[in-house]
Amino acid sequence: MKLNRRTLNIALASATLSSLLPATAFAQKKPVLGFAQVGAESEWRTANTESIKSAAKEAGIELKFSDAQQKQENQIKAIRSYIAQKVDVIAFSPVVESGWDTVLLEAKAAKIPVVLTDRSVNTKDDSLYVTFMGSDFVEEGRKAGRWLVEKEKGNAGPINIVELQGTVGSAPAIDRKKGFEEIIKADPKFKIIRSQTGDFTRAKGKEVMEAFLKAEGKKINVLYAHNDDMAIGAIQAIEEAGMKPAQDIIIISIDAVKGAFEAMMAGKLNVSVECSPLLGPQLMAAVADIKAGKPLPKRILTKEGIFPMEVAKAEFPNRKY
Numbered sequence: 001m002k003l004n005r006r007t008l009n010i011a012l013a014s015a016t017l018s019s020l021l022p023a024t025a026f027a028q029k030k031p032v033l034g035f036a037q038v039g040a041e042s043e044w045r046t047a048n049t050e051s052i053k054s055a056a057k058e059a060g061i062e063l064k065f066s067d068a069q070q071k072q073e074n075q076i077k078a079i080r081s082y083i084a085q086k087v088d089v090i091a092f093s094p095v096v097e098s099g100w101d102t103v104l105l106e107a108k109a110a111k112i113p114v115v116l117t118d119r120s121v122n123t124k125d126d127s128l129y130v131t132f133m134g135s136d137f138v139e140e141g142r143k144a145g146r147w148l149v150e151k152e153k154g155n156a157g158p159i160n161i162v163e164l165q166g167t168v169g170s171a172p173a174i175d176r177k178k179g180f181e182e183i184i185k186a187d188p189k190f191k192i193i194r195s196q197t198g199d200f201t202r203a204k205g206k207e208v209m210e211a212f213l214k215a216e217g218k219k220i221n222v223l224y225a226h227n228d229d230m231a232i233g234a235i236q237a238i239e240e241a242g243m244k245p246a247q248d249i250i251i252i253s254i255d256a257v258k259g260a261f262e263a264m265m266a267g268k269l270n271v272s273v274e275c276s277p278l279l280g281p282q283l284m285a286a287v288a289d290i291k292a293g294k295p296l297p298k299r300i301l302t303k304e305g306i307f308p309m310e311v312a313k314a315e316f317p318n319r320k321y
């Protein structure tokens with residue numbers, strides 16, 4: 001093939017140029033993601049953190065990570081530090097629904113896109129975030145309610161329920177309560193006689209269940225816990241009170257973490273509604289799309305099931321968290 005002089009000169013020039021620049025100059029700069037995590041309050045959260053860290057590594061995304069110990073002011077501080085560091089994308093799981101507009105406006109002014117994962121925020125301005133990826137907590141509450149209605153369809157009642165709520169003001173606590181009540185309100189035999197936050201932790205779940213048992217004792221027929229960790233804490237309290245969990249008191253919880261499957265296989269928990277923490281891969285795909293200038297849907301929904309104790313043994317080997 002005859003190469004003309006012009007082509008030869010271009011080839012020569014680019015060869016010279018590339019020999020002068022360090023190899024890294026041509027390597028794509030790694031996207032930098034700043035992630036402000038809620039804390040480490042539950043098995044679910046631990047699995048969520050693991051999913052995000054491993055997916056970032058897998059995707060070649062540089063991850064800056066912070067743990068807010070369930071305090072909003074710490075998450076806001078972390079987001080501000082990511083803005084100052086000029087990261088490419090900011091993502092976080094808002095510990096509570098409200099109080100985010102100011103810091104999200106700062107991120108918008110700095111032209112740093114924000115992704116909400118797991119929990120959403122209360123804002124009138126949905127331009128403050130690119131997308132919200134996570135579960136439908138209202139539907140999780142409905143699934144819990146539907147399971148109970150089915151379970152108790154032959155029972156005339158009254159059926160007294162105590163409720164361990166998640167973190168006050170958090171989207172999962174608000175919505176899981178809403179969905180559950182939407183279903184049980186159809187039948188007056190169901191009555192929530194006590195409802196208090198256990199802040200999604202085992203320790204607090206046990207403490208509050210002890211108080212419920214002291215106040216209501218054998219009147220309690222059902223415990224509805226907004227997550228497995230509080231249910232597992234409550235199981236300890238029920239046993240220490242000399243009662244049989246999942247028999248004397250029916251126990252319904254949410255997350256479907258390994259601890260819940262172990263409790264179901266031990267016959268101490270009746271059912272767990274799945275809420276997947278494995279959001280890491282979806283988040284990294286969103287970061288890549290944002291960097292590539294691709295549009296994202298405002299809402300990315302996680303699909304999930306429900307696991308009664310009868311299927312726990314068979315399902316357990318398939319569990320990824």
Ligand code: GZL
Nearest residue numbers: 041042044045118172200227
């Ligand atoms: C739900 C998540 C909740 C879990 C809890 O998506 O935000 O927070 O249900 C966790 O276990 O603490």
